[in-house]
Amino acid sequence: MSAAPTATGGDGPVPPPRASAPADAPTIDGTAAVSSPDQGVAGVAWPAGVPVAAPAQPVVAEVEPGRVRWDPAERRARASQSFWTAVVGVPAIFSVLRLGVEAGGELQTTLLLVANVGPVNLLAGFLTTAARLLSTGLVAVFALGAVLAVSADRLPPGTRRRPLFARWADITPAWVVLASFLLALLTWPLLYLPLLLPAFAAAFQLRPGRLHERLVPRLLLIGAVLAGYGWLMLPTLRDAVQQGDEWLVLALLVVPPLLALFIAGPLPGLVIRPLASVTEVAVLAMLVWAALPVISTPVLPLTVTTVGVENGPTEDVRGHVVTTDDVNMVILQERGGVRYVPVDLVRAQVLCPSEEELPRHRLRVHDFHVEDSLLEGLGRRVRPVHRIDAACRAPG
Amino acid sequence: MNASSAQSRLRSVATTLAVALTLTLAAAAGCDSRQEPDLPSVQEKLRETHIYGQTKLRIGVATNEPLMGELRNGQHVGFDVEIGRYVAASLGYEGDQRVEFVSVSTEDRIPALQGGTVDLVVSSFSMTEDRKKLVSFAGPYLVTTQEVMVPTRLKDKIRTIEDLRDPAYKVCTSGGSTTEAELEKHQVRTFVVKDVGDCVDGIRKGRYDAVSSDESILAGFLASFPKEFEIVDMPFGTSELLGVGVPIGDPALRDLVAFFLQKSYEQGRDGEASPWQTAYNRTLGPWLRAEKRQPQPLEVPKLVDFDDKAPAK
Numbered sequence: 001m002s003a004a005p006t007a008t009g010g011d012g013p014v015p016p017p018r019a020s021a022p023a024d025a026p027t028i029d030g031t032a033a034v035s036s037p038d039q040g041v042a043g044v045a046w047p048a049g050v051p052v053a054a055p056a057q058p059v060v061a062e063v064e065p066g067r068v069r070w071d072p073a074e075r076r077a078r079a080s081q082s083f084w085t086a087v088v089g090v091p092a093i094f095s096v097l098r099l100g101v102e103a104g105g106e107l108q109t110t111l112l113l114v115a116n117v118g119p120v121n122l123l124a125g126f127l128t129t130a131a132r133l134l135s136t137g138l139v140a141v142f143a144l145g146a147v148l149a150v151s152a153d154r155l156p157p158g159t160r161r162r163p164l165f166a167r168w169a170d171i172t173p174a175w176v177v178l179a180s181f182l183l184a185l186l187t188w189p190l191l192y193l194p195l196l197l198p199a200f201a202a203a204f205q206l207r208p209g210r211l212h213e214r215l216v217p218r219l220l221l222i223g224a225v226l227a228g229y230g231w232l233m234l235p236t237l238r239d240a241v242q243q244g245d246e247w248l249v250l251a252l253l254v255v256p257p258l259l260a261l262f263i264a265g266p267l268p269g270l271v272i273r274p275l276a277s278v279t280e281v282a283v284l285a286m287l288v289w290a291a292l293p294v295i296s297t298p299v300l301p302l303t304v305t306t307v308g309v310e311n312g313p314t315e316d317v318r319g320h321v322v323t324t325d326d327v328n329m330v331i332l333q334e335r336g337g338v339r340y341v342p343v344d345l346v347r348a349q350v351l352c353p354s355e356e357e358l359p360r361h362r363l364r365v366h367d368f369h370v371e372d373s374l375l376e377g378l379g380r381r382v383r384p385v386h387r388i389d390a391a392c393r394a395p396g
Numbered sequence: 397m398n399a400s401s402a403q404s405r406l407r408s409v410a411t412t413l414a415v416a417l418t419l420t421l422a423a424a425a426g427c428d429s430r431q432e433p434d435l436p437s438v439q440e441k442l443r444e445t446h447i448y449g450q451t452k453l454r455i456g457v458a459t460n461e462p463l464m465g466e467l468r469n470g471q472h473v474g475f476d477v478e479i480g481r482y483v484a485a486s487l488g489y490e491g492d493q494r495v496e497f498v499s500v501s502t503e504d505r506i507p508a509l510q511g512g513t514v515d516l517v518v519s520s521f522s523m524t525e526d527r528k529k530l531v532s533f534a535g536p537y538l539v540t541t542q543e544v545m546v547p548t549r550l551k552d553k554i555r556t557i558e559d560l561r562d563p564a565y566k567v568c569t570s571g572g573s574t575t576e577a578e579l580e581k582h583q584v585r586t587f588v589v590k591d592v593g594d595c596v597d598g599i600r601k602g603r604y605d606a607v608s609s610d611e612s613i614l615a616g617f618l619a620s621f622p623k624e625f626e627i628v629d630m631p632f633g634t635s636e637l638l639g640v641g642v643p644i645g646d647p648a649l650r651d652l653v654a655f656f657l658q659k660s661y662e663q664g665r666d667g668e669a670s671p672w673q674t675a676y677n678r679t680l681g682p683w684l685r686a687e688k689r690q691p692q693p694l695e696v697p698k699l700v701d702f703d704d705k706a707p708a709k
Contacts, residue, residue: 248424267408
């Protein structure tokens with residue numbers, strides 16, 4: 001993370017600066033590296049005796065014979081290129097994969113969907129369902145990265161390679177980290193939002209000492225903030241206690257704010273290495289695990305279409321409308337298979353919720369359901385009435 | 397120096413614990429979010445019922461109880477019919493094409509449910525302990541009392557239960573009804589016919605002198621013949637809880653009906669226009685002496701539904 005000065009906090013020894021790109025080198029986002037002005041102000045380079053904690057990989061590249069030598073600017077340009085390729089490419093690939101899953105693995109159905117679902121719709125649909133996953137991944141990486149970075153600075157310098165997440169956090173501008181947290185704030189279910197507090201404190205290494213330099217006002221401030229949080233959550237906590245088996249909910253609402261007070265700061269050298277490797281694997285596994293439902297989330301909305309001749313018996317077709325033209329309405333049925341329904345036979349059509357949207361808890365925070373994100377909760381305030389059409393209950 | 401090193405060690409232990417706990421909580425949250433909901437949902441219950449997959453829902457209703465269940469110009473109308481329509485629509489059977497109203501007389505209500513000729517009975521069906529051994533009930537959706545209706549010519553003569561015991565007056569009621577049992581308890585000799593409508597016909601033709609039944613049923617006949625009859629308030633002392641009859645072998649359907657009645661009850665309680673209130677205003681409302689409200693249904697299961705996340709206010 002480029003917010004290296006904040007990473008050290010107010011107390012404790014200042015770690016030696018890491019090797020960074022020259023001041024004029026562009027970073028991923030095109031701005032100059034934040035840590036370089038420090039050097040510029042100092043006016044001089046650090047003496048050779050000051051150990052450098054960053055890996056000496058570029059040096060290896062230079063020394064090794066027979067390999068192309070990249071200068072840092074070029075490396076950054078390439079990194080930027082890869083970054084944007086990933087930003088555009090990953091959603092595109094995911095979207096196409098989703099179409100295949102949505103089509104039920106059938107080639108012809110996939111082709112039908114490809115022919116009829118616009119790329120913009122596809123991308124927008126993907127982002128709608130993947131924003132939560134994306135923000136979770138980013139928040140996890142930045143929070144862990146900052147914790148590992150501040151801990152790695154305490155290690156005997158130059159002995160080991162800095163953990164991967166720490167290096168990622170180092171090169172990421174602060175605004176990207178902040179944006180990830182904002183995205184998480186808007187898209188995470190309310191129930192998990194308290195976890196953002198320790199994550200935020202960790203990512204920016206915020207200690208209670210930042211609140212006030214003297215102990216008593218600091219404690220008073222912390223007490224006031226926690227009391228406010230308690231007041232906000234008290235009705236929900238009471239409901240959770242009454243419902244009996246909601247222990248996880250209680251823990252998720254009560255514990256994280258307290259953890260946020262202690263989470264900033266370096267870890268003992270003993271745990272850094274295992275923590276770094278375990279969390280790298282865990283975050284990767286989490287992303288893969290969480291990506292599966294994102295891939296299988298439908299691209300098109302679920303509808304029930306009532307089909308039948310005038311005054312005759314009708315049939316409910318449950319599925320996703322792929323396209324409608326003058327002759328047919330093409331419906332991808334929920335259970336599989338494509339139906340071409342003549343437009344004249346369509347009597348009615350309703351939009352239905354899917355069973356994945358059913359809530360798991362019966363708790364609210366001041367009338368916001370704990371499984372809604374802030375965005376969803378606000379949306380429900382704009383359109384408060386939710387009517388489930390009778391046809392949606394019909395078996396598929 | 398020592399103190400500061402101890403403090404720093406303490407702090408690093410606290411940080412380690414905090415990081416470990418946060419990671420544990422995050423992992424637990426992640427697992428929780430992928431778990432199947434452990435609360436039963438409406439959809440799940442619906443799959444357990446015997447009606448799941450049926451193209452039509454058959455509801456047993458009365459056809460000769462004005463205001464409650466009546467066949468008028470080939471159309472089923474009345475409070476019970478409206479309640480039946482609401483329950484059917486909630487269960488996924490909306491519109492006349494999906495609902496089949498089956499005419500059941502008072503005494504046929506239990507056999508119809510037992511024999512499977514109807515899926516539900518909404519026909520002034522009082523919830524009693526004896527009947528609960530044979531069928532299940534969801535409700536009550538209406539609390540009514542037992543009353544006596546007399547022709548206008550006798551309104552000054554029949555005023556008390558004592559008067560009913562007078563052998564000079566022929567008291568009529570429908571067979572298999574709670575009224576029949578109640579009158580028997582008060583040693584009133586009754587003429588038992590098939591439906592309350594037969595009693596009313598009989599009185600108009602001079603065969604009987606009084607008819608006893610639920611206030612809501614009698615109000616219907618009073619609405620049909622306002623000049624010919626009068627309801628006499630008698631202290632029978634029992635309230636009738638009208639419920640929706642469900643086959644005893646289908647607890648899931650009973651739970652669902654109770655759940656949807658509760659939903660309507662909650663809407664009405666919050667001051668919204670509830671389906672119950674609409675049905676009441678369109679049928680019974682103008683004809684009852686005292687205004688009624690939807691009673692709170694009993695034994696309502698806790699189910700989750702798609703609209704659970706909608707704001708409560």
